Amino acid sequence: xxxxxxxxxxxxxxxxxxxxxxxxxxxxxxxxxxxxxxxxxxxxxxxxxxxxxxxxxxxxxxxxxxxxxxxxxxxxxxxxxxxxxxxxxxxxxxxxxxxxxxxxxxxxxxxxxxxxxxxxxxxxxxxxxxxxxxxxxxxxxxxxxxxxxxxxxxxxxxxxxxxxxxxxxxxxxxxxxxxxxxxxxxxxxxxxxxxxxxxxxxxxxxxxxxxxxxxxxxxxxxxxxxxxxxxxxxxxxxxxxxxxxxxxxxxxxxxxxxxxxxxxxxxxxxxxxxxxxxxxxxxxxxxxxxxxxxxxxxxxxxxxxxxxxxxxxxxxxxxxxxxxxxxxxxxxxxxxxxxxxxxxxxxxxxxxxxxxxxxxxxxxxxxxxxxxxxxxxxxxxxxxxxxxxxxxxxxxxxxxxxxxxxxxxxxxxxxxxxxxxxxxx
Numbered sequence: 001x002x003x004x005x006x007x008x009x010x011x012x013x014x015x016x017x018x019x020x021x022x023x024x025x026x027x028x029x030x031x032x033x034x035x036x037x038x039x040x041x042x043x044x045x046x047x048x049x050x051x052x053x054x055x056x057x058x059x060x061x062x063x064x065x066x067x068x069x070x071x072x073x074x075x076x077x078x079x080x081x082x083x084x085x086x087x088x089x090x091x092x093x094x095x096x097x098x099x100x101x102x103x104x105x106x107x108x109x110x111x112x113x114x115x116x117x118x119x120x121x122x123x124x125x126x127x128x129x130x131x132x133x134x135x136x137x138x139x140x141x142x143x144x145x146x147x148x149x150x151x152x153x154x155x156x157x158x159x160x161x162x163x164x165x166x167x168x169x170x171x172x173x174x175x176x177x178x179x180x181x182x183x184x185x186x187x188x189x190x191x192x193x194x195x196x197x198x199x200x201x202x203x204x205x206x207x208x209x210x211x212x213x214x215x216x217x218x219x220x221x222x223x224x225x226x227x228x229x230x231x232x233x234x235x236x237x238x239x240x241x242x243x244x245x246x247x248x249x250x251x252x253x254x255x256x257x258x259x260x261x262x263x264x265x266x267x268x269x270x271x272x273x274x275x276x277x278x279x280x281x282x283x284x285x286x287x288x289x290x291x292x293x294x295x296x297x298x299x300x301x302x303x304x305x306x307x308x309x310x311x312x313x314x315x316x317x318x319x320x321x322x323x324x325x326x327x328x329x330x331x332x333x334x335x336x337x338x339x340x341x342x343x344x345x346x347x348x349x350x351x352x353x354x355x356x357x358x359x360x361x362x363x364x365x366x367x368x369x370x371x372x373x374x375x376x377x378x379x380x381x382x383x384x385x386x387x388x389x390x391x392x393x394x395x396x397x398x399x400x401x402x403x404x405x406x407x408x409x410x411x412x413x414x415x416x417x418x419x420x421x422x423x424x425x
Contacts, residue, residue, distance in 0.1 A: 018396060119141050
């Protein structure tokens with residue numbers, strides 16, 4: 001018997017807040033047996049990791065996601081009534097709306113082209129300023145691009161970008177960041193709820209096939225239109241994850257400054273396959289989602305260990321992305337690992353695993369990779385200085401981020417580079 005099961009299960013809620021991304025990997029290293037047992041928020045909790053665990057976790061006969069999401073996460077990151085709170089046929093019908101918008105190659109290419117155009121326009125302004133914070137600039141670029149693509153008119157792109165970032169930045173904490181996230185969500189839901197009503201009453205037109213048009217007209221499993229609040233929630237679940245790519249853009253700057261060896265910038269600028277590999281390695285190496293949670297739907301068994309019905313089941317994403325049994329030198333930034341290895345769906349899990357068509361995996365991963373494939377080379381083409389700043393990425397902060405946001409100074413766009421489009425599509 002796993003000796004950890006003979007001990008009382010202490011509640012680990014404070015340890016999660018204190019240790020962040022390292023909490024589950026550390027517990028796993030100190031635990032005999034195939035899973036970690038603890039308590040979180042007073043609930044019997046088990047943690048799994050590895051490709052087989054991913055398949056187990058995303059099997060609806062084993063784990064449901066909807067009832068496991070705590071209220072504070074719904075009030076900040078996902079929204080009450082979101083697709084993440086559904087399971088079974090209701091989830092599949094709602095999820096199909098997202099798949100139709102976020103996975104079609106032409107839709108992905110269109111979004112990337114709009115974001116890349118916003119980046120190219122912003123570059124000129126950067127060259128006239130002494131310094132810029134890459135995280136903040138990327139959030140504004142992504143907000144303008146994705147809202148244009150979605151058909152959402154923007155009166156104040158600065159405020160929209162701040163609110164969309166705040167929802168992600170405050171979901172897994174207490175205190176000021178969390179309350180900023182709640183206020184940001186309330187503002188955005190009210191704004192987009194009104195927009196949906198205006199589209200439906202004809203006072204605002206939505207481009208046919210645009211996300212605004214599709215969400216406003218979507219009918220759920222019961223045949224009813226989404227109420228305006230839920231429609232606003234789902235519009236945010238299209239726009240917000242795209243803006244969250246600003247985390248990876250700042251990580252790209254961090255990687256190019258601290259981890260890029262000779263010739264990496266040149267290769268990233270010129271080799272499209274390397275740009276894709278660089279995007280995958282950003283998502284594997286840098287911290288994003290620490291783990292996911294679900295709830296056991298019945299009494300289960302995992303590798304001989306019982307999991308009681310109703311237990312909270314956690315899937316350790318950060319630990320799996322740094323597991324030496326899956327990755328050589330997992331704490332080294334090595335984009336070339338993906339040049340001859342296409343990442344398997346259930347091996348690389350920065351945003352979750354499983355099949356996005358049938359499970360809860362984020363359907364926007366193709367967009368994330370495509371955006372990084374376009375923006376990584378653009379960043380590598382720029383000439384800039386990196387002034388003294390705090391480049392630490394504390395792993396006890398969820399979500400983690402470069403403390404300084406990655407500041408670049410004296411930006412210069414080499415002649416003949418600005419406006420190029422060869423990495424888009």
